[in-house]
Each structure stands twice: as structure tokens, then as C-alpha cells.
Amino acid sequence: MAEQMMAADGRTLKSSLNRALRRQKLRALLLITPLLLFILITFVVPIGQMLFRSVENQIVGDTIPRTVEALADWDAATDPVPDEDVFRAFAADMMVAVEERIHTRLGSRLNYETAGISSQFRRSGRDVEDMGEELTAQFTALDPAWQDPATWVALMADPDWIADSATAQTEPAFIISDAARDALPRTADIYADFARVTQVINTDSPTEEQPWNVVYIALYQDLIANPAPQIAGAPDGLLGAAGAAVAGFVAPDMRAAFVDSDAGWGSTATWQTIQTYSPAYTSSYFLNSVDLKQTPDGIEIAPENQQIYVKLFIRTLIMSLTIMVSCILLGYPVAWMLANLPSRQANLMLILVLLPFWTSLLVRTSAWKVLLQQQGVINDLLVWVGLVGDESRLTMINNATGTIIAMTHILLPFMILPLYSVMKTIPPSYLRAAKSLGATNWTAFWRVYFPQSVPGIGAGSILVFILSIGYYITPEIVGGTSGIFISNRIAYHISSSLNWGLAAALGTILLAVVLALYWAYDRIVGIDNVKLGG
Template sequence: MTDNTAQTPAGPVLAADGRPLKASLNRALRAQKIRALLLIAPLLLFILITFILPIADMLFRSVENQIVRETLPRTVAAMEAWENHEEAPGEDVYAGLYIDLFEAAEFRRHTRVGSRLNYEMTGISSLFRQAGRGVGRFDTDLYTDQFTDLDTAWADYATWTGLMGDSAIRAALPETADSFDTWVRITIEANDDDPAEENIEDFVYFSLYRDLAGNGYSGSNALLSTAAEAVSSFDSLSIRDQFEELDEDWLNPELMETIWVYSPSYTPGYFLTAIDMQLSADGITAQPEDRQIYVTLFGRTLFMSLVIMGSCVLLGYPIAFLLANLPMRISNVLMILVLLPFWTSLLVRTSAWKVLLQQQGVINDILVWIGMVPDDARLQLINNQTGTIIAMTHILLPFMILPLYSVMQTIPPSYVRAAKSLGATDWTAFWRVYFPQSIPGIGAGCILVFILAIGYYITPELVGGRTGTFISNRIAYHISSSLNWGLAAALGSILLGVVLILYWIYDRIVGIDNVKLG
């Protein structure tokens, strides 16, 4: 036995089952890691689906802009060739726009893209709505009549399916093939009709004319050859003029520029709007003065959060100091006065302030009663910044007191005693010895209160009136009233960025593991 053990040290240390100890330990460690991860996995998955994905979706929406390209594909493609952006584009772009708008109107999508572009240029929405009705009444039946006069076969659905079944003809008449397919799709999907029984729409003949007049036809199909020869003597019209007749704004280069600028699938446009900038022909420029609201609003949110944070320090520090220095028995009782507001419903506290701060409310009644304020000049304490600051200071005060208190509890009283015994006055002992040690608590409390304050929605909404609202109220407005979700997402993303930076600082100073509740 002793001989055996004496020989082994040369090789690796073995575990009981004969494997190397190191491998065996690694295996046990891996099993332990897997067990821990399996316990965490359900929750991680749950949070990822219910929370992280929604946040990611919001970030995505802040740059997503597929709607223009999806609804107006032909217009956007034709705009590639648009050179002089000082003037309205040529016939080709309007031809594309005609068919795009016709299709969008049949599928009732034209108002959606209209509202999207209206965020960037006021008035586009009504222009699109009007055009949705107008494009059906364009004079393009001119072409329909001329083709069917030439040969009645052009009115037959069978003629068309025959022609469009031939890939060589499709290649020779690209616009016509696209228009015909679009018409079939509209008839079946949007109107739920049978294409064989319907009259072919004018825009298909319009495309046929454009193809034949533009490129001619050199194939062997007799019907098409005849038509190709005849089109040179056809009456024609300018589709650009048709748009001008509908509304001369359609020839406004700025309007077409807006469509062009917002045609890419991803746009920084919402973020630019969120910082009062805009995307235009000359690149990124400032919004006109009267539309600059978001920087002011962000500034106000930060300023008011700072004021609330400051008042919380001012009111919270004495309380935390008192609680930390009183005997445990008394401070536990007083602690209830801090914890009760902390546990009370946010809406209860907001209702309380709404009731107290009204012009006919308790506070004004008391002030009038003790004669500080005349009855006919009651103070306006609500629906302005004062209301928001008072109510939110009250609501967030416990979040300042609790971290301050936990830091102050750890400051040994002997330091202050030592300072005093060395001749310091009460003030010097406090300011030079006690206060510096309580700074970590102030830092933690401030960041916590600040993070909570800048994202607050309910209280500013209820007591803030017009001047006391935060950026979050604007986000809610864009989600539920103006329906500009992209802008709401961009504003939210900026706010989220600010909060995450602050949170990172908080984690550095305090550590998220040290958060205590109650």
C-alpha cells in the first residue's frame, strides 16, 4: 500500500473512480453551472419575451420606415433618375405615382402613407386623401378608347392573358406587364371580383401606350405590331398635367423631395425630429422656430428632475440624519412615517395632492384663514410646475431617505466625538467629518430619485397642466393621440439611453445587488 502511494506522485492526481482529479472537478463544476442556468432559464426566457423584445421592437420602430417604399415602389424607383431637385421631376415619376396611388387607393393604404409623410411636411395627408379619389378620374380613358377603337380585341381579358402569358412579350413591355398584374391583384384581392368579368382599368392601357410609344415593338405578335405602328398617331396627354390639375401642389419640388428623402427603409428622421432637426434637400437642418419643442421639453424634464432631486436631498437629509441617530426603538416607529407613503398607491398620493392644492382646496383654505393670502387671490398651486414639483417631491422622498439612512447607519459616531474632543465646533465636526462620509448615500439617493423622476408620467399628467409636463407625457401623446409611433419610439429611445447611462453610474457607485426594499 505505502509503496503504491509512493509511486503515484509522478502521474496526475486521480479521483476515486480513477479519472484525473482535475477533469472530475471540471465535470462537477460544469454540472453545477448547467443546473444554475436551468433554474434561471425559464425566467430569462420570460423576461426576454415579455420585456426585452418589446423594448427592442421600440428601438427598431424609431428608425423603421418601410411604408413609403412599400406603398410607392414605382415612384421611388423612377426618382432614381431625377437629377435637378430644384424642379419637379419628369413624366416618368408621375406615371409611377399614378399607378402607385391607384393601387394604394384600392387597397386603402394611401391615407397611411399620407399621414406618415404628413409628419415631415404638413398638408401631405390631405393631398394623398384627395388623390386617392382623384386618380380614378384621370383622363387616361383616352388611351383605352383609342386601343379598343383600333381593335376590339384589346377589351377582352382573354387577349390580355394570352399576351401576358408570353415571357418574350412581358420582357418587351415591362410596364404593361407590371400594370396588368397589379390590376389582376386589385380585382381579386381588394375587390373580390373575377378579372374575366371586369373591364380592364385605364391605367393598364396607359402603361401599354407608354411602352409602345417609348420602346416600340419588334416582336412577331400581329396585334402588338399593329398597335405599335398606330400609337405614333394616337392623341396623348401628360400625366404630370393631370396631377397639376388635381392639385398644383403635386408639382411642388419640396413635396416630391420629401417623398424622396423618406423613401429609404430606415431613416434617422424620427431621431432628428426628436432633437428639433429635420431631413431636407440640403441635408440635416434645424426645424422652423415654431416647430422646435422637443429640446425645450427635454431641457424642462431634466431641469424639473434636478429641482425635485434637490428638494428631496434638502428634505430627506435631516430626516435620515435624525432616524440614524435616534435610539432604534424610536427610529423604528418614525420609520413607519417614511414607509407608509412609500407603500401607499401612487394614485392615492396624487389624488391627495390634487385635492389639497386646488384653488378651493385645503391648503388655500388654510392660507386664507390665517390671512396670508386674500380670498380673491388664491394661489395657483396646481396645473403648473409648482404642482408637479410639490407632488413629485413628496412621492419620491422615501427613495432618498432610505438609501441615505442605510449609509448613515454605518457611520461610527466615534468619529464625530473624536473631532469634537479635538476642539471642533458642532458645525465643523458635522461638515468636515460626518458629511463627507454620508456623500455615498446622497449620490445613491440622488441618482435613484433622478432616474425615477425623468421617466415619470402619471403625476405630471394629472397635476402638471400645460407647463409642468415631462417628455414622457409627449411620448404618451404620440402613442395614443397623434399616432406618430415612430417619433414616440425615438423620444423613448433617447430617454432610455439617458436612464441606462445613469443606471450604469448607479451600478458603479452603489451596485445593483445592494438595492434594499423596505
């Protein structure tokens, strides 16, 4: 067997070369890593987060967790309006949400699905504090100690917390005792929220604040379920007396209180909406972005007057195709001329193509706004020539025409440059050869030249199409209402309607289309071959 080749340092040549290669790879990666991290953090993560937002729906479960749980086995078919338990759970959730000032946010979220819910949340948010005060009064009448914050702390607080707060300078975060959790589970649960809100949001102490009415309701429920709870260290006889008395109390009617506050709470649709949209992840934004609607009975087509997105997607595609075709028609002759002129003249002409390419997008858009107006230069010119009467000036702006004209102008260089770089490589002798073999001008062009320029058309078309499908600025300024694209709708949902989930879903669909085209572009042209400015 032949002896292995050795490098100078005594290793085998093979391992020495491998080591050098590894080191080279490592150095290349070290140079790339900073930028890769930068792009990942500043660009890829934000986009990923947006995609996530299109299915995320934690807001319902996070804001009204008790209600979601109580609603889980409610069936609208047997019971048009949920029972009192659901309303009590909802009262507790609303109380916490109102104190945290997040109930209106949930109202707006659900309003995307059923119009009018938002105002229900706002109205009842103001009323919920007073709901159930009759019950609180009955407890207080039984024993005034129930109104004393100290009674509640003695019942609910963990002994360690009481000891800690006696010595500590600032009150530590409230801890519920395990005994209270075992004996009075509902009360302990809502009291924990009360103590947290009092400490964190109102910067107050639970030792000085009387609990909310909903805490008394929870206590009532707990005592009905178990009239003789045992909590070590509770004030003597207090719980026992209450446990014996609650059976005689007038039961709180939260359902009546809510329906009284807003009749909407008595409707099946409201509760169906809450139930349908309670899971933490939802496909509803995606359904909405293709004009479908998630209803309790399954997926349905949205009412006719709300069907806008499919139309808008189709319009975006058709207008992008129109712009692409206009760019091919206008770009081909220019690229052909560029490729066939002697280089000095071609360079001069190229500057005429590159100047618009380098000019600010807003400059070009403002130019078209100025030119296309009814009192603008083009209409003035047409009136002066006499083609158009002064009273029948053309409407060329704030509609689809305006968008197509302006965007064709803006994207034309992106068609001309790739076409030109392909045409430059087609030898002119082919055309001459075809003609000398007897082809007519047209046949020579169509059968010989054109097929060779197709890669350029493909590259330019995909580039123009990708760019135009996601355009925002130009349609916004010259498009009016009939010339806008899907991107304008996305921007509208971000900045005006604040329906961010829908904006994210629309964006995700658009991104998927663009990435598919990008993949095709990479296949046909190769992303490394993108040329900028010749």
C-alpha cells in the same frame, strides 16, 4: 513526476472536479433560462423593436416603389417639377395603394415632414381611378377587344396558370408569363399588381375585371418603346395594330391630371419631400427630436415656432434636478434622525416613511390634485388664516410647481431609504471624537459625518433622478402644459398624433440617458444592493 490524484471512479481528480463544476453551472443556467427567455421575449424584444422603429422608413419605398425609382435621378435644380415618367409611375403606385387602402398612411407619414401632403394624398386618392381614361377609350376605339378582361389574361397569364385555373376549384394565385415580362415589361409589372389586388383584396378574378387605366398607360409606354412586341399565343394582330396606332394617340398627361386634382403636385417641395424621405432608413425622426430638420439642402434648424423638444428635454432635466435637490434637502434630516434614534422609535418612524412608499401612486397624485386646487384644502386654509385673499388664491396646480411638489412627495422615500441604510453604518463615536478634539458642531458634522454619508446621497440622488426623468402619470395630472415632461410628449405621439417614429426616437434618447445613469448607479452602488423597504 508525481502520480496524478485519482477520484473514486478512476478519472483524475482534476477532470472529476471540472465535471462537477460544469454540471453545477449547467444546473444554474437551467434554472435561470425560463425567466431569461420570458424577459427577453416580453420585454427586451419589444424595446429593441421600438429602437428599430425610430430609424425605420420602409413605408415610402414599399408604398410607391416605382415613383421612388423614377425620382432617383430627378434634380430639383434643373427641373422644378418631375417629368411625365415620374407622374405615370406615381399614378400606377397610387392606384395600387388606393386599392390596398394604404395611401393615407403614407400621406400621414410625409405630413410629419411637410404639412399639407396628407390632404393631397387623400384628394388624389379619390381621383386617381379616373385619370387616363381618355387613353383607355382610344385603345377601346381601336379594338373593342382591349376592354375584354379575357384579352388581357390571354396576353399576360402564364400558360400553366391558365391550365391550372381551368381545373382547380378556386382560382390559384395569378402568374405572369415570362413572355409578357420580356415583351411588355411595364405592363406586366402593373398588371401583376392588378391581378393580385383583384384576387386578394377584392376577392374577384382577373378574368372578369377590366384592368385599371394605369395598365393602359403602361401598355402605351411599352408600345411606344417597342411598337412590335412578340408574345406567343397572343390574339392575332391585336398587339401589332395597337403598336402601329399608338404613335397617333393623344399622349396621356398624368402631370396635368394630378395638378388638376391637387395643385400641390405641381410644387417642387412636395417632390423634394418624397425624394428626401425615400430611403428605407432615416435619421429624420432623431433630427426632429432635437429640433433639426432634414431638407433637400442638408440638415437645418427647425422653424422657431416648432422648436419644442430641446426645450422640453432641458426642462425635464432641470425639473428632475430640482426634485432631486428637494428630496436631498428633505430626506437628509429624516434619515439622520432615523439613524440616530433608538431602534424601537426608529422602526415606528420608518413606518411613516414606508406607508407613502407602499401607497398607490394614483392615490398620492389624486391627494395632491385635491389639496393643491384653487378651491382645495391648502388654499382654503391659507384664506382662512388670512395669508391670502379669497380672490387671489394661489395657482399651485397645472404648472411646474404642482409637478415639483407632488413628485418630491412621491420620490422622497426613494431618497430616505438609501440614505438611512448608509447612515446606519456610520458609528456615532466619530462625531463625539471630533467634538472632544475641539471641533464645533458644524465642523464635526461637515468634516466628519457628511463625507461619510455622501455614498448614500449619491445612491439616493441617482435613484430619484432616474425615476423622475421618465415620469408620466403625475406630470400628466398635475403638470398642465408648463409642468409636463418629455414622457408626456412621447405618450402624445403614441396615442394622439400617431407619429410613432418620432415617439420611438424620443424614447430612444430618453432610454440612452437613463441607461447611462443606471450604469453610473451600478458603478457607485451596485445593482445587487438595491434595497426595498429597509
